[in-house]
Amino acid sequence: MEYLKLMRPKHYLKNFLVLLPIFFSGNIFNLDYLYVGILGFILFSLVSSFIYIINDINDIENDRKHEKKKERPLAKGTISIKNAIIFAIILLIIVILINIFLVANKVSCIYLCIYLLLNLAYSFGLKEKPILDVIILSSGFLIRILYGGVLLNIPISNWLYLTILTGALYMSIGKRRNELNKNGNSTRKVLKFYSKEYLNQNLYMFLTLTMVFFSLWTIDMDNKYLIYIVPFVIMWTMKYNLDIDNSNSYGDPVEVITGDKLLLVSSVLIAFSFFIIIYIL
Numbered sequence: 001m002e003y004l005k006l007m008r009p010k011h012y013l014k015n016f017l018v019l020l021p022i023f024f025s026g027n028i029f030n031l032d033y034l035y036v037g038i039l040g041f042i043l044f045s046l047v048s049s050f051i052y053i054i055n056d057i058n059d060i061e062n063d064r065k066h067e068k069k070k071e072r073p074l075a076k077g078t079i080s081i082k083n084a085i086i087f088a089i090i091l092l093i094i095v096i097l098i099n100i101f102l103v104a105n106k107v108s109c110i111y112l113c114i115y116l117l118l119n120l121a122y123s124f125g126l127k128e129k130p131i132l133d134v135i136i137l138s139s140g141f142l143i144r145i146l147y148g149g150v151l152l153n154i155p156i157s158n159w160l161y162l163t164i165l166t167g168a169l170y171m172s173i174g175k176r177r178n179e180l181n182k183n184g185n186s187t188r189k190v191l192k193f194y195s196k197e198y199l200n201q202n203l204y205m206f207l208t209l210t211m212v213f214f215s216l217w218t219i220d221m222d223n224k225y226l227i228y229i230v231p232f233v234i235m236w237t238m239k240y241n242l243d244i245d246n247s248n249s250y251g252d253p254v255e256v257i258t259g260d261k262l263l264l265v266s267s268v269l270i271a272f273s274f275f276i277i278i279y280i281l
Contacts, residue, residue: 002073003087006056007049011254015044017144017164021154026278033152039102040151044144046095047112051119053088057081058123062188068250103151111147115140130193134172141168159217163210170206171253173199174244178251207237225277232270239263 018040027033056063056074063075073079079087099109122136142165149156177199180191214233218226243260244251257263 002078006053006073006079006084006087007091008052009045010258011048011052012041012045013254013258014141015041015048015144017141018044018148018151020145020160021149021152021156023274024160024278025154027152027154028275028279036104036152037148039098040108040148043095043098043103043112044115044147046091047116048140050088050091050095051116051123053084053091054120055123057084066183105151105153108147108151111143111150115143115147118143127188128190130190133190134169134176137172137175138165138168141165141171157217157220159213159220162213163217166206166209166213170203170210171251173203173206175251175253177203178244178249182250207241211237223277223281225281226274229270229273229277232266232273236263236266236270239266 019037022028022030022033022037053074056072059069060074060081063069063072066075069075074081074084095112099106099112103109118136118139122133126136127133142161145156145160145164148154176191176194177196179188180194180196180199183191211230211234215227215230218230239260240256240263243249243256243263249256249259257267
């Protein structure tokens with residue numbers, strides 16, 4: 001159970017972005033596409049778990065001072081650093097073997113490598129560099145959908161690319177803003193470079209851009225009914241904003257969404273609406 005906690009499976013929710021190209025291209029019932037997509041989801045989940053473990057090892061002392069992160073296996077001491085390193089190496093070996101023997105499109109491995117290198121750089125120093133820390137955090141969302149597109153040979157719309165990019169920046173800056181509100185710069189050195197005003201300005205700039213790009217994406221798609229989802233996504237972001245404005249939230253996107261039943265249910269309903277419009281109407 002402790003090793004499962006170390007992998008942070010709750011954060012695999014982000015890896016569903018790998019499957020978005022299949023979903024939006026209308027191929028969700030194509031078993032060949034689905035098999036490759038699920039394989040990509042598994043690979044990205046294992047790689048992200050490897051990164052989480054390395055990050056937890058580097059942050060072990062800071063995590064012990066954090067009110068929530070102190071319960072993580074490494075910070076708590078239920079798993080030793082040595083065993084965590086061995087487990088991380090095993091995960092990486094599994095990823096390499098799956099890519100060698102099961103993945104047909106080897107080009108997709110480049111995206112996994114880029115994600116791996118960027119996040120290792122983040123863990124070993126770039127997380128303390130202002131702007132770069134947020135860009136690397138956001139890049140993970142973008143790389144996931146680009147990886148899914150290359151893996152399945154499905155082109156990604158320019159508007160969708162911009163929507164994911166600005167949406168990821170919005171959520172990453174929201175996370176930093178709330179960390180600053182909660183703890184000041186006591187648990188993360190990079191926060192001393194940011195002010196609440198700066199983070200708020202950029203937060204709302206990227207939120208606005210996200211909604212504009214998303215709206216343009218729905219207009220650009222062949223399906224004329226997609227535009228009707230825009231008002232519901234606007235309402236969803238209003239509720240998300242309300243949640244991250246709550247001083248008790250650290251602003252982590254996964255924690256925010258899974259911690260609010262209304263937000264979680266509305267996310268499912270929006271996804272279901274997409275399904276009805278794309279596959280039935």
